[in-house]
Amino acid sequence: MENVYSYLSLIFIFLMSTIFIFRYSKAKPHLPPSPLVVLPIIGHLHLLSHIPxxxxxxxxxxYGPIIHLFLGSVPCVVASSPESAKEFLKTNENASLDRPKSLALDYITYGSKDFVFTNYGPYWKFMKKIVNSQLLNGRTLDLLSSIRHDELTRFIRSLSENAKVGKSVDLGEELMKLVNNVISRMVTRERCMDKEGESDSVGKLIAEITVASGSFNLSDYIWLFKTPDLQGFEKRVKDIRSRFDVIIERIMKEHEEARKHKEVGGVQDLLDILLDVAQDESMEVNLTRENIKAFIQVLPIYAS
Incomplete structure (x- = not known):
């Protein structure tokens, strides 16, 4: 009897999915062209290869430069020509500013509390203003130029030493370390990628964050798989964020302690600037601790 109920449930889900997709597509005649074969539950996912x-x-x-697809139960539009991309990203920019939601990015960015993946709105506008006027303006970048010069010198010295002993070097990996160390020192005054110690663990954690943020997760597209966590993806992402949180909390507390004793001195890093903004009661938006953590977290992802 239990088997009969199971089969009936599957048939019901199949029929309801078919009806939903059929009615949705028919109710929107103004949508772009779409492949005719739409499978229940997975939509057009069967048409994608391992290289989407x-x-x-x-x-x-x-079907043309603009296509309407169902990725599982998620409707989407794909622009495949420079002209159509310009329409979405420039001509109608405001309608395309919000980023798609995903489980990984939601956890990693503390519920989209960063600047890159948050929705377009007052907070996004505020952070854009802070980024342009304080964090990444010409004056701040000039003041932090010594960090870039120092890391570039370390990079060249390392290549020279390896060349002298005839040791092969993965140039792509070394350039990645260079970029991440520059960003990490500009943000927190600490190097994130060394050969050993905690810095090495931070480097590996950044690599894990980058991989997780770009990984395919069934539950993002197929509602049937939201529970249980069949891929173990949610568990892995929660573990990554908890490990990152321990490290960034330690760094923030060190900065806050130094600021209490007025030990900052010299050039402020980006974390100091964010802490200043968070403590400024005249700002139209109050930055929370999670906003700062999320902002710091997405910088290595974009650099990678």
């Missing part, structure tokens, strides 16, 4: 952008390109040759 190539699959999108092939579909665009058949």
């Amino acid at each position: 952008h190539q699959a999108f390109q092939k579909l665009s040759l058949e």
Whole structure:
């Protein structure tokens, strides 16, 4: 009897998914062209290969530069030509500013409390103003230029030493370390990628964050898999964020302690500037601790 109920449930889900997709597509005649074969539950996911952008390109040759697809139960529009991309990203920029939600990014950014993945609105506008006027303006970058010069000198010295002994070097990996160390020192005054110690663990954690943020997660597209966590993806992402939180809390507390004793001195790093903004009661938006953590977290992701 239990097997009969299971089969009936699957048939019911199949029929409801088919009806939903059929009615949704028929109710929106103004939508762009869409492949006819829409499977229940997975939508058009069966048309994508392990290299999605190539699959999108092939579909665009058949259906045109703008295509409407269902990635699981998530409707989306794919722009595949420079002209259509310009329409979305420049001409109608305000309608395309919000980033798609995903489980990984939601956890990693403390519920989209960063600047990059948060929705367009007052907070986004405020952070854009802070980034342009204080964090990454010409004056701040000039003041932090010594960090970039120092890291570049270390990079060249390391290549020279390896060349002298005939040791092979993965140049891509070394350049990644260079970029991450520059960003880490500009943000927190600490190097994030060394050969050993905590810095090495931070470097590996950044790599894990980057991989997790770009990984395919079934529950983001197929509502049936939101529970249970079949891939173990949610557990892995929570573990990554908890480990990051321990490290960034330690760094923030060190900065706050130094500021109490007026030990900052010299050039402020980006974390000091964010802490100043958070303590300024005249600001139209109050930065929380999680806002600062999330902002710091996404910088290495974008650099990678």
